[in-house]
Amino acid sequence: MxxxxxxxxxxxxxxxxxxxxxxxxxxxxxxxxxxxxxxxxxxxxxxxxxxxxxxxxxxxxxxxxxxxxxxxxxxxxxxxxxxxxxxxxxxxxxxxxxxxxxNKLVLAGPKESPALGLNAAEIAGFLDGQRLAMADPDTVPAGRYGKAALENLGLWQSVSGQLAPMENVRVALASVARGDTPLGLVYRTDAQIEPNVAILATFPDTSHPEIxxxxxxxxxxxxxxxxxxxxxxxxxxxxxxxxxxxxxxxxxx
The missing domain is CATH 3.40.190.10 (Periplasmic binding protein-like II)
Structure with missing residues (x-):
């Protein structure tokens, strides 16, 4: 064809x-x-x-x-x-x-960081009062998927006050790569192409609508x-x- x-x-x-x-x-x-x-x-x-x-x-x-x-x-x-x-x-x-x-959703952090559990205590400890970078959940698909995943895992309330909403997922990724934010919620494909970050956790497919x-x-x-x-x-x-x-x-x- x-x-x-x-x-x-x-x-x-x-x-x-x-x-x-x-x-x-x-x-x-x-x-x-x-x-x-x-x-x-x-x-x-x-x-x-x-x-x-x-x-x-x-x-x-x-x-x-x-x-x-x-x-x-x-x-x-x-x-x-x-x-x-x-x-x-x-x-x-x-x-x-x-x-x-x-695609898949992941949490990305600085290279060489240890794996991170998808629970409030570990995420809060990793953030240590700093912000979680993610695409704007009000307007950007990656942000909407991310919010749904955090809500379904019971994590939204614990992190919503520490979000750094970005205009798109690549801006969120760059924020983590530069060290401006310690953690980012991005697509797996984004994290894989950025040499300065590592995938610390992968969200279950069942925690958000299909990407x-x-x-x-x-x-x-x-x-x-x-x-x-x-x-x-x-x-x-x-x-x-x-x-x-x-x-x-x-x-x-």
């Missing part, structure tokens, strides 16, 4: 004027997918000749931009709530929405490469890249 898409792109490119044929595919993607998307885009470009450019930020920020008609061809969300919001407000084609990966990365073609897109790139994201090459970076892909629909 993917080869047919590649042939379609090549055929359409031959018919288009030079400027249109050289156009780029623009993707708005959740910040936590930066490394994976850049590697996937490189593979896609080598197969099709189509360059992919990204705007990475918190999902909520991107969702509002897509809703407002920003010139993106695809939107990749870190949860279903924001994708539903954008679809309901005419920002993406509802029929194109598909899940491309999942769902969803991709869709925007309503404003007229780029013929949008659908092929969406197909590529669920194909074997992209899925292998996602798995290699710690994403969970066995739940892809």
């Amino acid at each position: 993917y080869k047919r898409f590649c042939l379609a792109i090549a055929f359409m490119a031959a018919l288009l004027p030079p400027i249109a044929a050289a156009s780029e595919l623009t993707v708005f993607a959740a910040a936590s997918m930066r490394e994976a998307m850049e590697r996937i885009a490189s593979e896609f470009e080598s197969e099709t000749g189509m360059r992919v450019v990204f705007s990475f930020a918190g999902t909520g920020t991107l969702a509002r931009q897509v809703e407002a008609g920003a010139p993106a061809d695809l939107f990749i969300s870190a949860d279903s709530d924001w994708m539903d919001y954008v679809a309901e407000n005419g920002g993406v084609e509802p029929a194109s929405v598909r899940q491309i990966a999942s 769902r990365y969803l991709a869709a073609v925007t309503e404003v897109s007229s780029n013929p490469a949008a659908d092929p790139f969406l197909e590529f994201l669920t194909g074997p090459d992209a899925q292998e890249i996602l798995q290699s970076l710690g994403f969970v892909t066995d739940k892809v629909e």
Whole structure:
């Protein structure tokens, strides 16, 4: 199927004027997918000749931009709530929405730190009066997942007064890596790519809603490469890249 898409792109490119044929595919993607998307885009470009450019930020920020008609061809969300919001407000084609990966939540601390139990006493001892960095639980998917996990484990009340809410999960990760905060609640994939932090605890999957990365073609897109790139994201090459970076892909629909 993917080869047919590649042939379609090549055929359409031959018919288009030079400027249109050289156009780029623009993707708005959740910040936590930066490394994976850049590697996937490189593979896609080598197969099709189509360059992919990204705007990475918190999902909520991107969702509002897509809703407002920003010139993106695809939107990749870190949860279903924001994708539903954008679809309901005419920002993406509802029929194109598909899940491309999942993830896990972890507590990350300075490298060489000992493992940490998911209980109030150990977390309080590790924080020692300092703050827990996490994405803003009011607006950012990683923060919402994190709050749900802490609530389900009976930890929210003990840490809610010590939170350092961040604009996205990568900012929270950077805070821990710099030593500004001793502990961060982030995605497993984030912690794995930062050499200055270690994973101290992993939250059970049952403690929070399933982490769902969803991709869709925007309503404003007229780029013929949008659908092929969406197909590529669920194909074997992209899925292998996602798995290699710690994403969970066995739940892809």
